Amino acid sequence: MLSQSLYSYKSSLDRDGVIFTFCGPISHDIVEGVGVTLKSQLAESEVKQTTAMKVFAVFIEQVQNVINYSQERNDFDSDMGMGIIVIGESKGSHFIIGGNKIKASKVPVLKENLTELVAMNKEELKAFYKKKRKLNTSEDSKGAGIGFIEMARKASKPLEFSFEKIDDEYAFFSIEADI
Amino acid sequence: MTRLQIEKTKSSPEIDFNPETHIHSIKGESYPENTTQFYDPVLDWINSYLAEGYEGEIVFNIELIYFNSSSSKILLDIFDMLDETKNEKITVNWIHDEDDEAMEEYGEEFEEDVEHIKFNIVAK
Numbered sequence: 001m002l003s004q005s006l007y008s009y010k011s012s013l014d015r016d017g018v019i020f021t022f023c024g025p026i027s028h029d030i031v032e033g034v035g036v037t038l039k040s041q042l043a044e045s046e047v048k049q050t051t052a053m054k055v056f057a058v059f060i061e062q063v064q065n066v067i068n069y070s071q072e073r074n075d076f077d078s079d080m081g082m083g084i085i086v087i088g089e090s091k092g093s094h095f096i097i098g099g100n101k102i103k104a105s106k107v108p109v110l111k112e113n114l115t116e117l118v119a120m121n122k123e124e125l126k127a128f129y130k131k132k133r134k135l136n137t138s139e140d141s142k143g144a145g146i147g148f149i150e151m152a153r154k155a156s157k158p159l160e161f162s163f164e165k166i167d168d169e170y171a172f173f174s175i176e177a178d179i
Numbered sequence: 180m181t182r183l184q185i186e187k188t189k190s191s192p193e194i195d196f197n198p199e200t201h202i203h204s205i206k207g208e209s210y211p212e213n214t215t216q217f218y219d220p221v222l223d224w225i226n227s228y229l230a231e232g233y234e235g236e237i238v239f240n241i242e243l244i245y246f247n248s249s250s251s252k253i254l255l256d257i258f259d260m261l262d263e264t265k266n267e268k269i270t271v272n273w274i275h276d277e278d279d280e281a282m283e284e285y286g287e288e289f290e291e292d293v294e295h296i297k298f299n300i301v302a303k
Contacts, residue, residue, distance in 0.1 A: 028190070028212035031190070031210070031212075032188075032189040032190050035189070035190070035210075036189060049278065049279075050279075050280065050281060053245065053279075053281060054281075056245065057245065057247070060210050060245075060247050061247065061248060064210070064247065064249075079212075126288070130288060130291075130292070133251060133252050133255055134255065134292075146248045146251070146252065147247075147248045147249075149248075150247075150248040150251075
């Protein structure tokens with residue numbers, strides 16, 4: 001039974017430094033609730049306020065990506081995207097990881113965009129952010145299309161990402177920002 | 180023109196646009212569920228307000244603690260709308276906590292993108 005292995009699952013998360021994890025349908029209510037909790041938790045810890053705000057900001061971009069772009073939707077409420085979010089702290093830095101299902105056909109473009117992004121330094125990221133922000137957003141973008149750039153600007157090292165093949169139609173996309 | 184007042188929520192800012200005083204404010208946090216839906220009435224209001232062509236001083240106080248990337252795009256749209264009037268009597272006060280360097284930098288980045296209106300970065 002799963003209940004018996006739950007403790008070892010929790011211990012494994014603790015060992016990895018996970019502060020918070022969520023797997024399932026993500027709604028805006030969850031974003032607000034967790035956001036508020038995360039902020040107060042970071043405020044009470046010894047984490048610097050600037051770091052806390054960066055963690056919060058990246059968390060918001062990550063969850064809103066899952067809500068907007070996950071190809072796996074909640075059966076009862078299509079406004080909810082299914083995905084996974086992990087926030088943790090390890091060796092003095094914070095990590096925020098997001099993962100969700102995407103269409104396999106989107107992989108090449110996303111990979112190309114992210115590869116371009118991870119090669120940029122802070123100045124280039126700023127210029128790219130400002131340039132993209134001025135453009136009208138593409139049709140399949142629900143936000144401003146600058147969420148990843150925002151994450152890259154907040155992160156203290158290049159974003160890490162991966163694509164796992166699920167089947168011919170879908171892939172699992174994950175992206176990590178370290179602060 | 181009627182005054183536009185929207186109460187703040189956990190993820191959306193308080194809006195108070197006042198056509199009597201011509202002092203308008205956006206204050207709080209901005210990461211609404213649907214950015215377009217939240218900001219459409221705000222942008223519409225600004226459009227109609229600017230179309231009235233008030234000739235006195237106009238002030239926009241923007242005091243945000245946090246905004247997400249899609250709100251950032253909307254803010255730029257707002258500043259662009261104001262800037263396109265080429266009305267030098269429009270002032271934007273970008274108000275940030277004095278310890279919040281990130282918010283100060285965001286302000287500077289918007290400032291770089293406006294030409295005609297006054298854009299002040301104010302530490303509080």
